[in-house]
Structure formats: structure tokens, C-alpha cells
Amino acid sequence: MESKDLRKAGLKVTIPRLKILEILEANSDAHMSAEDVFKALLESGEDIGLATVYRVLTQFETAGLVQRHNFEGGSAVFELDDGQHHDHIVCADCGRVEEFVDPVIEERQDDIASGHGFDISTHSLTIYGRCTKEDCPFRPR
Amino acid sequence: MESKDLRKAGLKVTIPRLKILEILEANSDAHMSAEDVFKALLESGEDIGLATVYRVLTQFETAGLVQRHNFEGGSAVFELDDGQHHDHIVCADCGRVEEFVDPVIEERQDDIASGHGFDISTHSLTIYGRCTKEDCPFRPR
DNA sequence: ATGTATGCAAAACATTTGCACCTGG
DNA sequence: CCAGGTGCAAATGTTTTGCATACAT
Numbered sequence: 001m002e003s004k005d006l007r008k009a010g011l012k013v014t015i016p017r018l019k020i021l022e023i024l025e026a027n028s029d030a031h032m033s034a035e036d037v038f039k040a041l042l043e044s045g046e047d048i049g050l051a052t053v054y055r056v057l058t059q060f061e062t063a064g065l066v067q068r069h070n071f072e073g074g075s076a077v078f079e080l081d082d083g084q085h086h087d088h089i090v091c092a093d094c095g096r097v098e099e100f101v102d103p104v105i106e107e108r109q110d111d112i113a114s115g116h117g118f119d120i121s122t123h124s125l126t127i128y129g130r131c132t133k134e135d136c137p138f139r140p141r
Numbered sequence: 142m143e144s145k146d147l148r149k150a151g152l153k154v155t156i157p158r159l160k161i162l163e164i165l166e167a168n169s170d171a172h173m174s175a176e177d178v179f180k181a182l183l184e185s186g187e188d189i190g191l192a193t194v195y196r197v198l199t200q201f202e203t204a205g206l207v208q209r210h211n212f213e214g215g216s217a218v219f220e221l222d223d224g225q226h227h228d229h230i231v232c233a234d235c236g237r238v239e240e241f242v243d244p245v246i247e248e249r250q251d252d253i254a255s256g257h258g259f260d261i262s263t264h265s266l267t268i269y270g271r272c273t274k275e276d277c278p279f280r281p282r
Numbered sequence: 283a284t285g286t287a288t289g290c291a292a293a294a295c296a297t298t299t300g301c302a303c304c305t306g307g
Numbered sequence: 308c309c310a311g312g313t314g315c316a317a318a319t320g321t322t323t324t325g326c327a328t329a330c331a332t
Binding site for chain 1: 211212213230232233239241243245246249250253254257258259260261262263264265266267268269270271272273274
């Protein structure tokens with residue numbers, strides 16, 4: 001229960017907000033679109049509108065509770081922000097998303113930004129590839 | 142005139158395609174959305190539909206003539222693909238886009254991908270920040 | 283000629299917003 | 308009670324598609 005996180009963010013503790021947090025926690029290894037969250041809510045019997053899901057996710061993003069990513073493909077995806085920055089590697093076939101952090105890359109980016117006269121605020125690094133996992137339904141055999 | 146590039150890509154050489162290539166060349170330092178290209182066409186007196194712009198840009202992307210990027214903000218942007226891979230640094234204030242390549246980062250990415258059991262196909266690294274250029278209209282002074 | 287391209291308008295999506303009603307503190 | 312939150316439907320913005328016409332080869 002992170003009612004506190006919500007309150008700290010100046011947000012009232014409401015059912016929709018709590019349920020959406022729950023869904024995101026229950027799927028903390030996934031990266032869900034607003035539609036995904038909406039469907040998950042329906043499945044768990046919650047009657048929450050899609051518009052609310054969008055509103056809440058955007059508020060959570062602003063509050064620093066979640067991060068929004070624009071991978072390839074129409075819709076944005078969200079994940080809980082645990083405070084640990086990380087980048088992503090996405091399987092172009094099965095959509096699997098894995099996370100990583102590379103200190104060397106992080107450092108180079110700071111240098112590059114300042115070398116270009118930019119104050120870096122954030123960055124987004126996504127590697128696209130084809131995973132060779134056994135359970136990847138698209139794995140070439 | 143790169144009618145050859147078009148033909149090589151299996152595309153008929155048509156006015157719209159040539160004009161769109163022209164616009165992209167004339168703005169090779171920019172990163173234009175489909176809408177931007179469309180407006181530029183109108184300004185140069187061409188009567189080409191927006192749907193055609195989208196279709197052509199997508200075909201060009203498939204043919205490897207242009208690259209599509211999904212930066213933050215609603216629409217995708219395109220740039221000619223000169224074959225030289227590079228990443229981007231975008232000013233969150235003025236929208237300026239600069240390009241860079243860092244061999245160290247490139248190498249680390251390959252290592253990371255294989256370490257995760259992925260065959261890397263491409264990657265997208267975008268640094269977001271605030272530029273300190275003199276002509277940035279948002280520059281804090 | 284003939285298979286492609288294009289233009290236009292309509293459709294399909296993803297996301298946002300207006301507004302009357304509900305709810306948490 | 309009352310500011311803020313929610314649901315629904317309508318509006319927006321972007322990109323795609325259907326179809327009849329026009330064009331490149």
C-alpha cells in the first residue's frame with residue numbers, strides 16, 4: 001500500500017489510482033500500454049474508464065511514480081519508476097523487453113551532452129534486436 | 142537526381158517521390174515530420190496529398206532511403222539515411238536536434254545485446270536536454 | 283496497355299478534453 | 308461540504324486505407 005506515495009504527490013488516494021498502481025506492481029517486469037492496463041483492470045473486475053487510465057498514468061509520470069517510453073509501435077508504454085535509471089533492449093519479434101544499465105555508456109553520454117553544449121536532463125537508449133530465448137515464439141530454429 | 146535510388150528500390154520515379162526527396166535533401170540538417178514535409182511541398186507550389194507523403198515516407202523507410210524516429214511529442218520525424226549510423230541529442234526547449242556517434246557506446250551496445258542473448262538489429266539512443274546555444278529562444282540567461 | 287501511384291475522403295488509432303456526477307478528506 | 312476525481316462521449320491529432328482516376332514504363 002503506497003497511499004503515502006500518492007499523498008506525497010499531492011494526489012488523492014482513490015480506488016482507480018490504487019488499482020492502477022497494483023496492476024503496475026503485479027506486472028513490474030512488463031511494460032504496459034494504457035490499453036493493457038485498462039484491460040487488466042477489466043479482467044480483475046474493476047470498472048475504470050480508459051480516459052482515467054490515461055489521466056492517472058500521466059499524473060503518475062509527472063509525480064515520478066512511473067516512466068513513459070515511446071518504443072516503436074503506436075502506443076506509449078509505462079513502467080513503475082523505482083528510481084533506478086535503466087535502458088531497454090526490445091525483441092523485434094516477440095516484444096520481450098529487458099533492462100540494463102551500463103556505467104560506461106552513462107558516462108559517455110554526459111561527456112557527449114556537455115561537448116555539444118547541452119545540459120542533459122534524460123536520455124533514452126533502446127536496443128532493438130531479435131532474442132534467441134527458447135520461449136520466443138519467433139525464434140528461428 | 143537519384144532516380145536510380147528510387148528504381149533500385151523498386152519504386153517508380155514519380156513527381157511526388159522526387160519532390161519529397163528534394164525537400165528532405167534541402168533540409169538534410171533537420172528532422173521533419175510528415176506534416177512538415179507536406180507543408181514544405183505546399184510552399185514550393187506542389188500539389189501533393191498528405192496521404193501520399195505518409196505513403197512515400199514509409200516506402201522510403203522500407204527501402205532504406207530514410208530513417209524514422211519517434212522522439213517525444215506526438216509525431217514521428219524523418220531524415221535521409223546516408224548510411225552513417227548516428228544518435229541524437231534533442232533540446233527539450235527549442236527542439237534543436239544534433240547528431241553524434243560514439244564508438245565506445247556503439248561497442249558497449251553490441252556487448253550488452255549479446256550478453257542478453259539478442260542479435261542486435263538496430264538501436265536508438267536519444268539524449269534529451271537543454272541546449273545552451275546563444276540562439277536558443279529558451280536559453281536561460 | 284497495365285500495373286502502380288496518387289488524391290481525396292473516410293476510417294482507424296492513440297490520446298485528450300468537456301461536463302455532469304461522485305467521492306475522499 | 309467541496310475541491311478534486313471519475314465515467315462517458317465527443318473532440319483531437321496522427322497515420323492508414325478504400326477507391327476511382329492518373330501516370331510511368
